[in-house]
Amino acid sequence: MFSADLVTELEEIRGRFPYPKAAMVPVLRRVQEEKGWLDGETQAWVAEFLSVESIEVHEVVSFYPMLYGQPVGKHVVHVCRTLSCDVCGGKELWKHLEKKLGVGRNGTTADGRFTLRAAECLASCGTAPVMLIDNERHENVGPADADKLLEATS
Amino acid sequence: MKLSNVISARFDKEGSTKLKGYREDGGYETFLKVLKEKRDPAQLIDEVKTSGLRGRGGAGFSTGMKWSFVPKDSPKPKYLCVNGDESEPGTFKDRQILEKDPHQLLEGVGLASYAIGAHTAYIYLRCEFKQGIATVQKAIRKAYEAGLFGKDIQGSGYDLDVHLTMGAGAYICGEETSLLNSIEGVRPYPRNKPPFPAVEGLFACPTIVNNVETISNIPHIIKNGADWHAKLGHAEDPGSRLWCVSGHVEKPGVYEAETGFKLQDLIDGPCGGIRGGKKLKAIIPGGSSSKVLLPDEVAQVTMDTPGIRAMGSSLGSAGIIVLDETTCMVDAVLNLMKFYAHESCGQCTPCREGTPWIVQILERIERGEGREVDLELIEDLASNIEGRTVCALADGACWPLVSIVKKFRHEFLAKIPAAARKEAVTA
Ligand SMILES: Cc1cc2nc3c(=O)[nH]c(=O)nc-3n(C[C@H](O)[C@H](O)[C@H](O)COP(=O)(O)O)c2cc1C
Ligand code: SF4
Numbered sequence A: 001m002f003s004a005d006l007v008t009e010l011e012e013i014r015g016r017f018p019y020p021k022a023a024m025v026p027v028l029r030r031v032q033e034e035k036g037w038l039d040g041e042t043q044a045w046v047a048e049f050l051s052v053e054s055i056e057v058h059e060v061v062s063f064y065p066m067l068y069g070q071p072v073g074k075h076v077v078h079v080c081r082t083l084s085c086d087v088c089g090g091k092e093l094w095k096h097l098e099k100k101l102g103v104g105r106n107g108t109t110a111d112g113r114f115t116l117r118a119a120e121c122l123a124s125c126g127t128a129p130v131m132l133i134d135n136e137r138h139e140n141v142g143p144a145d146a147d148k149l150l151e152a153t154s
Numbered sequence B: 001m002k003l004s005n006v007i008s009a010r011f012d013k014e015g016s017t018k019l020k021g022y023r024e025d026g027g028y029e030t031f032l033k034v035l036k037e038k039r040d041p042a043q044l045i046d047e048v049k050t051s052g053l054r055g056r057g058g059a060g061f062s063t064g065m066k067w068s069f070v071p072k073d074s075p076k077p078k079y080l081c082v083n084g085d086e087s088e089p090g091t092f093k094d095r096q097i098l099e100k101d102p103h104q105l106l107e108g109v110g111l112a113s114y115a116i117g118a119h120t121a122y123i124y125l126r127c128e129f130k131q132g133i134a135t136v137q138k139a140i141r142k143a144y145e146a147g148l149f150g151k152d153i154q155g156s157g158y159d160l161d162v163h164l165t166m167g168a169g170a171y172i173c174g175e176e177t178s179l180l181n182s183i184e185g186v187r188p189y190p191r192n193k194p195p196f197p198a199v200e201g202l203f204a205c206p207t208i209v210n211n212v213e214t215i216s217n218i219p220h221i222i223k224n225g226a227d228w229h230a231k232l233g234h235a236e237d238p239g240s241r242l243w244c245v246s247g248h249v250e251k252p253g254v255y256e257a258e259t260g261f262k263l264q265d266l267i268d269g270p271c272g273g274i275r276g277g278k279k280l281k282a283i284i285p286g287g288s289s290s291k292v293l294l295p296d297e298v299a300q301v302t303m304d305t306p307g308i309r310a311m312g313s314s315l316g317s318a319g320i321i322v323l324d325e326t327t328c329m330v331d332a333v334l335n336l337m338k339f340y341a342h343e344s345c346g347q348c349t350p351c352r353e354g355t356p357w358i359v360q361i362l363e364r365i366e367r368g369e370g371r372e373v374d375l376e377l378i379e380d381l382a383s384n385i386e387g388r389t390v391c392a393l394a395d396g397a398c399w400p401l402v403s404i405v406k407k408f409r410h411e412f413l414a415k416i417p418a419a420a421r422k423e424a425v426t427a
């Protein structure tokens, strides 16, 4: 399912732990980067790679917000909704993006390009408001900055 | 207001993340000296104990004391886990260390592992730290290449493997036993304590979990001595800390200062005062899980454990959230309660059910459909949650909640229709 290079990389990650299962989260994150989201086939592959049952992978995937058990758009946009961002322009940024992308929370644009999600505090509160585009952090994002960032994301 | 620069000394240097620059500044000398002299680990632990260092993750427990709980005679391997989950709202200091001076952390990892007798250390970072992960991963690789980690380090006979691992967007994974389950690859529910991790932690082996900033203090303490550290800042709670200021100040950011300064001086001085010349309304001083302070309390409080305790709050993770007069406190606490409701792992009923109830009640008040008795209901709910759960997430939700409802009762009442006031209800 994956290239030899990627498998080598995953084996290195697995080798960091005394038991393969402990490589669960970093391995899932890495394959998610590759596949966009963690479909059943991918989860089954990871289960075999880590010598665990599929249900054990599912239990983990279904817990973490940053592991996607459902399809997402080509790019995932996270906007911080927690207090420091909220009181420093985060509300406005969120409203702007909802309008611009024409979707609500967890919605994906009709062309499949963007999924809009809310994130809890991203440890960047001093440079609020903050958003991630495909896990890349952007700080002090006003509505106009957000437009530029989205345009630059192909 | 005097700022200091122990942990942040190298942050703004060019190439601050590089091994070469770190070594030119004397980096890793302490670690290598300890190995060369085959220092007695028990003596290092004592040194950290007498330094007075307290954990920077939130609970503020004595680091040396925690280390001394690792059983010396256990045949099992021992582990060090560095907590870089940094998800407490208002906190953004560990990320600075990861992105700007990763070798300082890694030298601390070397020293701490040696002191507790660990041969494997895991650095656990939240996955949203893309840059921090890349920087630390590269620093680990460089340290291995330079023979600073690995087998028989510099002929000392001491082996140490340092690995990076990560979470996937859950606040709860910052709780130390949840973090252990997260590393083990199971659902990261916090564990009941005891047993404490120092006795039975990762893979059921003795484990020390310490915050990124805590570990970054270790090279300085071992290098300069316990007495040097014990004299920094407030005697009961010594040291130099990274304070994160966010919200309505002119210059938000991370400021390093020794404990014991006046909070008002930090706000008025380095932070440039309240944004736009507005008036201060409230400060949440130690990450979102600490109790709120009013302006007259802010004017008095000193930032050290005894000083802030006297005001009924805590230093927590040093995340100082400043709110000015334009802030609606009902809105603010609702924002925080949504955070806790979303982040509850769901394991304990009071937390899983209680936090969303509180959100519903606050939303009702916000909509103008609340009743005065709702304020008592909130307090009643909180008293049935606090202290009755596996981990402290639920307590951390109740502390800001109850303190805000109490200190800003008038703002809640102002949203409650006259007909739903107590006099009206009982009449
Ligand atoms: C809900 C919850 C979240 C926490 N999040 C963090 C965190 O993100 N980072 C951290 O270092 N400690 C966090 N802690 C505290 C840890 O449980 C633990 O006390 C700390 O990592 C110990 O390190 P220290 O002694 O060096 O502070 C959290 C605790 C709770 C209850
Ligand atoms: S208190 Fe809440 S977060 Fe902590 S274990 Fe219980 S349900 Fe989970």
Ligand code: FES
Residues within 6 Å of the ligand: A080, A081, A082, A083, A084, A085, A086, A120, A121, A122, A123, A124, A125, A128, A130, B089, B090, B091
């Ligand atoms: S509140 Fe948005 S980054 Fe912390």
